[in-house]
Amino acid sequence: MTYNFLTVEALTLDTVTAALAHCLGVQIQEVDAADEDTDQELRNWEALVLCEKATVEGDVSTYLDIYVQEAVRTQPTERELASAVARTAGTAVIFHAEEMLPSAYWLATEDGLVTRARVYESDGEETRYVIDRVEAPVARLPHVTVGRIPEVVRELEIVTPVADAFAAQLHRVSPEETGTAGTPFWMARSRLGAWEKLVRHMEASWAPSGWCPPDLYRERLDARDELEQVRGQLLPSIACLLQKALESLDALFVELTIDDTGGLLRKELPLTEDTASAHGWWWNRRPDPLPW
Incomplete structure (x- = not known):
């Protein structure tokens, strides 16, 4: 199963590895997490969990592309894994909503809140993410407007x-x-x-x-x-x-x-x-x- 997350705080590879191992019930050595500086030849492509980490700009800091092998007994939904990673890593985790809107996301916090979020991506050379609105207050995002997001109801x-x-x-x-x-x-x-x-x-x-x-x-x-x-x-x-x-x-x-x-x-x-x-x-x- 594949998961795509954005996190508000920057996460190290060690933090990502430990969090995924804990949330998915596997050993740390069964998680292979890599970023743009990782030597690809040294990776364990047979690992039960593979994760590509990238640094991103704007209101978020880290992008995670996670693949969980079918052999892993725990196969949570995207919402469940986002909430677990947020709690374990101590960050806010953003993941795509079901609606066919580019700006439609959910946001999970370490204290158990899951709320709607409107997130825009810039079209420039370097992608920047702007969290435009959330439907419930998020302590880590005091600058973000709190209010309902009507367009997702239509979809x-x-x-x-x-x-x-x-x-x-x-x-x-x-x-x-x-x-x-x-x-x-x-x-x-x-x-x-x-x-x-x-x-x-x-x-x-x-x-x-x-x-x-x-x-x-x-x-x-x-x-x-x-x-x-x-x-x-x-x-x-x-x-x-x-x-x-x-x-x-x-x-x-x-x-x-x-x-x-x-x-x-x-x-x-x-x-x-x-x-x-x-x-x-x-x-x-x-x-x-x-x-x-």
């Missing part, structure tokens, strides 16, 4: 079984129209997916993000509005399939929300007077509490 992998089944039915009827942006089939498929993502995210109590940005919440309510508009452009049989898909999702949305008699949602996400009537009943219900 969350949220399972949408209802929308997927509907999309498969559309594809059987007309693959070309289902895959062509702007067509009624494509609109129905994409907007149903957006609506289900909101409902499923709510159902999971907003996990794993713990919140939902207001602009994203608005977009997904707008998607539900657009489903009403596109319904009339579909074949009756397809419109019936869409209605059936919506029934279960709408019912779940009602179950997970309360009647917004005080108009709190509309105060948070105001509608213009000329478009208010075009919005559906879902604008009159809200999660309690609001997720932002």
Whole structure:
């Protein structure tokens, strides 16, 4: 298994070797760690754990490229190993998040905290890393802004079984129209997916993000509005399939929300007077509490 870490503090080869041996449950002599000054001919390429260490610039100091042989009994997840190395080496360890965003990372500290981090890489001759934001305070990074990182919520992998089944039915009827942006089939498929993502995210109590940005919440309510508009452009049989898909999702949305008699949602996400009537009943219900 391969792991790629950045560490805030500079680490020596001895520190890296000892930390990996401890965290992976192997002997120190079974770890081969090397940097740019290491004689490659003297390396133990048969070691159970191989690690390439490089010095980097910016808000981080060390890059670790780690390969763990299958023979090693302990095969932790990236999060587990990052947390263990942070604790053992006494540093903050940064590792890539699952989302397909170049700036999306997680950061683990020696005291057990794991939080989101936004990290940028420079495009210059020498790569520099800038830790732009973290979602929880990190003692080793007092200069870094603490705040939520909304773009990662948009990229969350949220399972949408209802929308997927509907999309498969559309594809059987007309693959070309289902895959062509702007067509009624494509609109129905994409907007149903957006609506289900909101409902499923709510159902999971907003996990794993713990919140939902207001602009994203608005977009997904707008998607539900657009489903009403596109319904009339579909074949009756397809419109019936869409209605059936919506029934279960709408019912779940009602179950997970309360009647917004005080108009709190509309105060948070105001509608213009000329478009208010075009919005559906879902604008009159809200999660309690609001997720932002």
